[in-house]
Amino acid sequence: MNYSIVNIQGARVNTIIANNREDHFTFSHILERFICNKGNTKKVIGLHTERAQKEGNQNKTALLQLCDGNNCLIFQLQVDDE
Known part of the structure; x- marks a missing residue:
């Protein structure tokens, strides 16, 4: 799993990239925290x-x-060659 901070026109964006099967478990926990709605505030998520x-x-x-x-x-998904 790779972590980085990307600067886009002065805004800092925390980026996490998961690209192998070992990352799946860790990524699911990060995803749960990402979509969490603590404080019952509005959250907009782009897909x-x-x-x-x-x-x-x-x-x-x-x-x-x-x-x-x-x-x-x-999240880089596994694409099997057929």
């Missing part, structure tokens, strides 16, 4: 996906990205 590019086959989702104001979780 973005990207698909693997394969010739002649139906493309499968390869990347899941969830972001709120200051945090971005990027």
Whole structure:
């Protein structure tokens, strides 16, 4: 799992990238904290996906990205070669 802080036009965005099976368990705990609604406040979460590019086959989702104001979780999904 990789952690970094990205500066986008003066805003700091905490970024976590999970890209292997060992990260799945840890990532699920981070995701639970990410979507938690402590204090019953409004929280807007953006969702973005990207698909693997394969010739002649139906493309499968390869990347899941969830972001709120200051945090971005990027999960690289396992795409099996068929």
